[in-house]
Amino acid sequence: DTEVTQTPKHLVMGMTNKKSLKCEQHMGHRAMYWYKQKAKKPPELMFVYSYEKLSINESVPSRFSPECPNSSLLNLHLHALQPEDSALYLCASSQGRSSTDTQYFGPGTRLTVL
Amino acid sequence: KQEVTQIPAALSVPEGENLVLNCSFTDSAIYNLQWFRQDPGKGLTSLLLIQSSQREQTSGRLNASLDKSSGRSTLYIAASQPGDSATYLCAARTGTASKLTFGTGTRLQVTL
Numbered sequence: 001d002t003e004v005t006q007t008p009k010h011l012v013m014g015m016t017n018k019k020s021l022k023c024e025q026h027m028g029h030r031a032m033y034w035y036k037q038k039a040k041k042p043p044e045l046m047f048v049y050s051y052e053k054l055s056i057n058e059s060v061p062s063r064f065s066p067e068c069p070n071s072s073l074l075n076l077h078l079h080a081l082q083p084e085d086s087a088l089y090l091c092a093s094s095q096g097r098s099s100t101d102t103q104y105f106g107p108g109t110r111l112t113v114l
Numbered sequence: 115k116q117e118v119t120q121i122p123a124a125l126s127v128p129e130g131e132n133l134v135l136n137c138s139f140t141d142s143a144i145y146n147l148q149w150f151r152q153d154p155g156k157g158l159t160s161l162l163l164i165q166s167s168q169r170e171q172t173s174g175r176l177n178a179s180l181d182k183s184s185g186r187s188t189l190y191i192a193a194s195q196p197g198d199s200a201t202y203l204c205a206a207r208t209g210t211a212s213k214l215t216f217g218t219g220t221r222l223q224v225t226l
Contacts (some may be wrong), residue, residue: 004157042203042216043158056213090157102148103214105158 003027004106006091012112015081021109023074023091031096032074033103034066037088049074050096081113116141116208118217126223131194135220137187137204145207147187148214149178152201161202162189194224 004025013019023032031050035043048056049068063085065077074091088108094101117140127133137147146165150158162171162178164187170179177190187204201221205214 006157042219044216045213048213088155092158102160102163104160105150107157108155110155 004091004093004104006089006106006109008109009107010110010112012114013078013081014114015083017081018077018079020078021076021089021091021111023076023093023106024072025093025104026072027093027104028071029093029095029104030071031094031101032068033092033094034074034076035090035092035105037090037108039087043090047076078111081111083113086111086113116144116206116215118204118206118215120202120204120217120220122220123218124221124223126225127194128225129194129196131224132190132192133194133222135189135191135202135204135222137189137217139185139187139206139215139217141206141208142182142185143208144182147178147180148205148207149176149187149189150203150205152203152219154201158203191222194222196224196226199223 007022033048034046036046037043045058046060047066052068063080067075088110090108091106092103094103119138121136148163149161152158164171164180175192180187201219203219204217207214
């Protein structure tokens with residue numbers, strides 16, 4: 001099973017709302033990632049968790065708050081977002097052991113901020 | 115800072131043609147280079163991963179090569195099919211952490 005699942009598929013929220021994106025994998029991977037992808041642009045790394053600890057934060061605004069409750073789950077908590085935060089949010093995972101890792105991506109959550 | 119570019123940005127070919135997609139990167143100190151496929155509005159599907167010590171990788175009709183010294187990778191697609199229509203992204207892994215830097219993508223359309 002090489003599947004990374006993400007929920008919800010689509011999310012529309014107002015600027016005052018609080019919502020969460022969820023990502024799950026059951027491949028025994030120990031590294032998990034959040035990427036943001038704007039239309040017709042490549043994905044941009046936001047956060048990396050390695051062995052359930054945050055290892056990379058690419059200077060992401062604090063209105064995005066990641067959480068890794070266990071090795072299979074990755075959440076992204078959203079609060080007070082701006083319309084420019086509308087994008088496709090992609091989760092990925094990899095074994096996390098070496099530079100040979102392949103990253104496996106989920107289908108993404110399409111977020112619209114009104 | 116690693117920068118990755120892909121040429122061409124868009125490509126339209128008739129079914130059955132062989133084609134080459136190009137990827138260039140500025141920092142040759144990469145761990146590996148990965149090619150992905152992305153269908154519109156969807157996630158990324160990993161196609162091939164080439165380690166820094168390797169020169170090429172093959173999977174079915176796909177062949178990817180890597181020339182670290184010149185900062186280039188190519189993805190060769192043989193006998194293209196309409197189902198190959200998608201955006202193809204290359205990504206270079208650099209640094210001590212698991213950071214991928216993506217290229218700008220090539221949007222491929224294979225016509226009947």
